[in-house]
Amino acid sequence: MxxxxxxxxxxxxxxxxxxxxxxxxxxxxxxxxxxxxxxxxxxxxxxxxxxxxxxxxxxxxxxxxxxxxxxxxxxxxxxxEGNDPIRWQQPVAIVLGLLLLAEGGLVFFRSGNIIPTPGNGTAFPTDPGATGGIAELLFTKYLLPFEMTSILLLVALLGAVVLTIKSREKEGAS
Amino acid sequence: MLRVLILLVQSLAVFLIATTGFAYLTLFERRLLARLQHRIGPNRAGPGGAFQPLADAVKLFFKEDITPTEADKVVYTIAPALAMIPAILLFAVIPVGGPFRLLGQGTPQTIGPGLQAAGTPLQLAPGISVGVLFLLAVTSIGVYGITLGGWSSANKYSMLGGIRSSAQLISYELALGLSVMVPVMLASSLNLEKIVENQGPLWNVLKPVGFIAFGVFWLASSAEVVRAPFDLVEAEQELVGGYNTEYSSMKFALFFMAEYIKLIAVSAIGVTLFFGGWHGPGVERLYAAAIQQNSGLLFNLAALASLGYFLIKLIIFLAFSVLVRATIPRMKYDQLMDLGWKRLLPISLATVAVTAIGAVLIGPSVPFLSRLFS
The missing domain is CATH 1.20.120.1200 (NADH-ubiquinone/plastoquinone oxidoreductase chain 6, subunit NuoJ)
Structure with a gap:
């Protein structure tokens, strides 16, 4: 099934x-x-x-x-638009995509069973629906990557705000 | 195999109940609106206008189904279905009543936290551990029908309606999601049955944080289902008919149905999350008596009473919604955005923060406040 x-x-x-x-x-x-x-x-x-x-x-x-x-x-x-303004990206994208596929295949065939089953894996919450387990892992084991991601998002947000301010100033000047 | 068959029958039942509910909601709304505006309303077809929805359905069936030549045919055809399917899907996880007992099911043993285990739940998909998230996910998908309907019609007014709908839904989804998190935090579970059971002693709306969260939820969910005063998507005065201008016959009817079924669904969600779901005076006692006397009949009577309470609450919700439609004029677009981003979002964020602080710090240390934060 x-x-x-x-x-x-x-x-x-x-x-x-x-x-x-x-x-x-x-x-x-x-x-x-x-x-x-x-x-x-x-x-x-x-x-x-x-x-x-x-x-x-x-x-x-x-x-x-x-x-x-x-x-x-x-x-x-x-x-x-009719033609792509960044022509060179197409071949590069194909090469990079194939590389990623090869890497994924390598990881998959090297490490046998990569799918964790609930309960016996350490990094896997026992009740999959319980957000408590996920939160605990996020705030203990994966705290650094989690916080770094949030800072990255915050910077992106600030960047977007700054960009609109600049364009607004230009409009005011012209 | 039997389970699949039972599920199919249940799904069909939910579908039929939802569509019938829609039909009579339109009649209810038209009659109540007429009362509020000193009119009589549709009262000719059948006693008190009871067959009016039927007549409307027949009329819509026999209208010509038009597809504009410039329209994107495939998207134009699937858009009404994309509006309708999420609306119906929402009902799958809502617990509309307490558990009941089928013939030959074992004796009910426990009450309280284990009540759900004592019988068969009155719900299509019981025990979904992420029920609240399922509701949010399905609501967020619901916008595609309107947006694509507007886009694929190849009509400027429809297009404007579609664009408005996507902007509106993105703006209000955040506030909606955050306000829903308050009952989740109070019950410390994403499971809807657990949230309902948690409100047995005290409904969420009677707790201070729950009350504010309910206010945000009500406004945001009205905006999500593009109900007046948030119906800019189909503002007749500006956009002819809005996103569904080009639609006719059953395709139009599907959009219309989706809108009302979504309204019923979010009202049911509001009842479930904030107004104690199927809880009501006497239901708990009936269940307790049924378990004490080991009586299946009494148990099912309690289930029936709980279903009745749920429906009464739902009808009050819907009547309130009609009342709002009759009294509050449509908002302007900038007011809509202001309300969503500058008011509701900060309020709901603050409520979530206060709930978290209350549940972790105040609740355990101040005994008489703990009931308000759990």
Whole structure:
């Protein structure tokens, strides 16, 4: 049963990822990406991580992609521009993508079973739905990366504010 | 196999109840609005207008289904479904009543924390450990129907409605999520049944932090379901009809249904999170008596009473929503953004902080306050 669900979900997520890259219309691309995110959320559920699955849908499929759609619609950028202004990035992206795939494959085949089962792994909360376990790990074992991520987000937020202030000053001067 | 069959029947039942609920909510709203405006309202079809929803449905069925030539056909067709599906999905995790006992089920043993285990829960998907997050996730998906409906119609007014909806939903989702966290923190669980059980002694809305959180929740959820006074998405005076201008026949009906079913759903969520869910005077005692006398009949009577309490609370919620629609004019766009970002978000952040401090520091050390923070 689990295998069947996994196969269908994996197929959907890969197909959506490919369709997202290939579709000409930016809104269609965004929709395929939403479907891909949802499929990934189901994969998380299969890995006994319901909390992560729900956050994946709320944050990525819900909030971020709505923002994407909003920007695409507001700019009227559905069809995109004729030719890519940064031509060199396409080959580089292909090479880097293949490298990432190779690395992932290597890690996967080297370390046998990388999927933790609930209960016996140390870094895995016993009750997958209990946020207490996740919070404890975040604030003890992974405190440094967690705080660094939050500082990074704060800096990005401040950066966005600073950028709008600069453009506003220019408008005032001209 | 049998479990799948039972689930299918249950899902169908939820679907039918939700759509019937929608049909009669429209009648309820039209009649109540008419009363508030010194009119009579639809009263011709059937006794007191009872068949009016049926007549409306027939009318919508037989209208011509139009697709604009310039429209993005596929997206235009799936948009109403994308609006409808999340609206119905919300009902899956809401506990609408206390547990009941099927024939031949073992004797009810315990009361209190283990009450859910004593019978079959009155809920489609019981025991979901992340129930509250499921609700938030599904609500956040709900915006796609409106946004895409507006975009795919190839109509400037529809498009403006769609853009407004995505901006509005992003703005209010944060406040909504934070206000929902207050009952979660009070019950220290994301499970909706546990949140309901936690309110047995005292409803969340009667606790100070819960009261403020409820205020934020109510405003933010009204904005999430684009209900008046937050219905800028379909402002007739500015946008012809808003995102659904080009839609007709059953596609339009689906949008209309989604809107009202979402309203019922968020009202049910409000009842569950802040107004004690199915708790009411006497229900606990009935359950206790049923377990003491080991009586299945009494147990099911208690379940029925709890369902009744839930429905009464839900109807009061919906009536209040109609009242607000009749009395408060639509907001301007800048007022909407101001309220969301400058008022509700800071208030809900502060409430969450106070709840956390209260639950960890004040609650355990000051005994008579502990009930207000748990």
């Amino acid at each position: 689990e295998l069947v669900v996994f196969l269908i979900t994996a197929l959907v997520s890969v197909a959506c990822a490919i369709a997202m890259i290939l579709s000409k219309n930016a809104v269609h691309s965004a929709l395929f990406l939403v479907l891909n995110f949802s499929a990934v959320a189901i994969l998380y559920l299969l890995l006994h991580a319901p909390f992560l699955a729900m956050i994946q849908i709320t944050v990525y499929a819900g909030a971020i992609m709505v923002l994407f759609l909003f920007v695409i619609m507001l700019l009227g950028a559905e069809q995109g």
